[in-house]
Amino acid sequence: xxxxxxxxxxxxxxxxxxxxxxxxxxxxxxxxxxxxxxxxxxxxxxxxxxxxxxxxxxxxxxxxxxxxxxxxxxxxxxxxxxxxxxxxxxxxxxxxxxxxxxxxxxxxxxxxxxxxxxxxxxxxxxxxxxxxxxxxxxxxxxxxxxxxxxxxxxxxxxxxxxxxxxxxxxxxxxxxxxxxxxxxxxxxxxxxxxxxxxxxxxxxxxxxxx
Numbered sequence: 001x002x003x004x005x006x007x008x009x010x011x012x013x014x015x016x017x018x019x020x021x022x023x024x025x026x027x028x029x030x031x032x033x034x035x036x037x038x039x040x041x042x043x044x045x046x047x048x049x050x051x052x053x054x055x056x057x058x059x060x061x062x063x064x065x066x067x068x069x070x071x072x073x074x075x076x077x078x079x080x081x082x083x084x085x086x087x088x089x090x091x092x093x094x095x096x097x098x099x100x101x102x103x104x105x106x107x108x109x110x111x112x113x114x115x116x117x118x119x120x121x122x123x124x125x126x127x128x129x130x131x132x133x134x135x136x137x138x139x140x141x142x143x144x145x146x147x148x149x150x151x152x153x154x155x156x157x158x159x160x161x162x163x164x165x166x167x168x169x170x171x172x173x174x175x176x177x178x179x180x181x182x183x184x185x186x187x188x189x190x191x192x193x194x195x196x197x198x199x200x201x202x203x204x205x206x207x208x209x210x
Contacts, residue, residue: 005184016100026068026070026206027204027205028066028138028204028206029063029202030063031060031061031062032201033059033164033199034059035058035196036055036056037058037086038053038054038086038088039086039193040053040170041053041090041192042190042192043188043189043190044189050090052090053088055196055197056084056085056086057084059083060082061080061081062078062200064077064078064080071169072116072117073113074114074116075114076110077111080109080110081105083105085102085103086104090190103134104134104136105132108131108135109128110128118156120156123153124150124164125149128168129146129147130145131196136175140177141175141177142174144174147172148171149168149171150169152167161204162202163209167195168198169195170193173191174193175191177189
């Protein structure tokens with residue numbers, strides 16, 4: 001099911017972007033980039049084990065529409081696909097290794113507000129709703145939906161090109177698992193929250209008149 005949802009959403013939004021009029025306050029485009037992601041790991045009790053999580057490289061792509069409120073403010077939304085790899089461990093129960101690499105694919109719907117303090121630099125902030133397309137690991141229970149805060153900055157390279165740097169902060173727990181301490185037989189709980197650092201190159205089909 002998820003394999004058909006993603007292409008359909010991207011095709012519909014891409015068609016809309018290509019037909020946007022340059023005379024309107026709307027513009028559309030594509031973006032492609034790389035990410036490194038990790039988990040914020042919560043432990044209960046927190047005195048058992050040492051949680052570690054390291055980011056491996058992944059990629060993301062998006063199709064989006066932007067509405068220019070005025071020359072400094074704009075709103076952007078679209079369809080965002082992210083594929084990421086996360087290496088994690090809970091020492092001494094599971095050591096971070098190649099056996100503990102989780103691969104996650106998310107379909108996201110962001111809504112960000114952009115502010116341009118200078119002619120080329122801009123800041124962005126907004127929420128993103130994410131949907132997990134796969135099951136990363138079999139030892140945990142996973143939530144399909146995630147709610148994230150998206151914040152970053154961008155630099156316009158020219159009339160139709162820009163580069164962006166963003167940080168995605170997942171707010172709810174997206175995965176939970178259990179462990180048992182061998183010495184005390186105390187049962188514990190660990191949980192994941194998503195974190196990602198992204199860099200993307202943007203291409204604008206049309207730029208709005210500001």
